[in-house]
Amino acid sequence: MRQSQLFTKTQKEAPSDEEAKNAQLLIRAGYLHKEMAGVYQLLPLGLRVVEKIKQIVREEMNAIDSQEMLATAMQSKEVWERTDRWDDEKVEVWFKSELKAGGEIGFGWSHEEPLANMMKNHIASYKDLPKMIYQFQNKLRNELRAKSGIMRGREFLMKDAYSFADTEEQHEKMYADQQQAYKNVYDRVGIGEDTYMTFAAGGAFTQFSHEFQTVCEAGEDITYICKEKGIAINEEVLEEANLEELGVVRDELVETKTAEVGNIFNFGRHKAEDAGLFYKNSEGERTPVWMGSYGIGITRVMGVVVEKKADEKGLVWPESIAPFKVHLVALNTDDEEISDWAEGVYASLQKQGVEVLFDDRNARPGEKFAESDLLGIPYRVVVSKKGKEAGTFEVVTRATGEVRNLTEEELYADFS
């Protein structure tokens, strides 16, 4: 993509109505537009990052035989009443509205009820099980207090998956598959080392639920972590009996600020029983389905990556989720020889399948470099008069600042 065509603009100064680093940088760099508190529009660069994260999640979900679908944002009151979660007293984050034709609807803050209800049309027998489904959807939550930029919004993108099983073994297998898929996702987006599967309050059906918590100063949670044993415990279940069961002592645990980047719940058979989702087993008996629910906050992951990787110059993206791999920066563009050369490199890299943002604008070097740093694209390739004379390109790795001078051949080989 040519930067001269990009409709977004960068800002030198951070917006005064944001304190969170993730929002300040993403807005300054033109990845996001703030519509209102806790609600952000995704601009072209931001959308590319989100799509990258989605694709990683999609690949990991598909790998464990979860099938993608897309539910609706509008939800039926009746379906949520069945499990007694329509009431604002029971679920505080509801957005609701009225139909002009009469009746009330809700806006999806989660989707387990509607999707369990939907599956009644598709699950009748043990032969229909096990199955897993997932979607990427905007969740709408009437948060009393949105905060921390895109870390806690009122509208945000989430991947949610649901598993349906007829035996406990199948159920446990899918639960374990999801755990592994989650670990793969966090590794691939570049926060695996600091992300822990954490024991948290389990709700009605199990002793624990599992959260995925990433070490992050901007996070909202307190997690007690034993790095050596790889054990992490949410403060809400930090009790002697639980520590004993998990095989750690209090002294081994370090109190750490973390951000919840995913969670998985084991519903057992209760959810299906409440929702009315039954199948016939081989004996012909009507039996509630085992269910699990698995969420990853896509936009929150984006925020956490920004918080963890950004430096004083701006954003720093891991290659796996960067909007582009290469920022091709052409200097001295008023020199036709240089700009022709840069055009050629742009075409060649694209032909090679490299995602390139091409700064083809006629601007001063300082401005281009500062903006390039702010955007955080992993590799900056500088085409300049200076380079032309030496027959090389300056290749700067954004994350480390490492500078290499490569010939055209070396450049193409490096990005092949």
Place this chain on the structure above:
RNA sequence: CGGGGUGUAGCAUAAUGGUAGUGUACACGGUUUGGGACCGUGCGGCCCGGGUUCGAUUCCCGGCUCCCCGACCA
């Protein structure tokens, strides 16, 4: 929802009971050209409602907005 703060141009800010200045961005001209450069010219603004006052962006009341702390986050 409780507490604290905030609101002036696209963005960041200043001053002021007599309609507002600066930086940046933008437009034009010129000088520049490896770290958001410089000079000149120009365009552009007081959250909403009410009150006090000859006169309110400024003071008062109410509302809304955004930020932070807390509570909340199946």
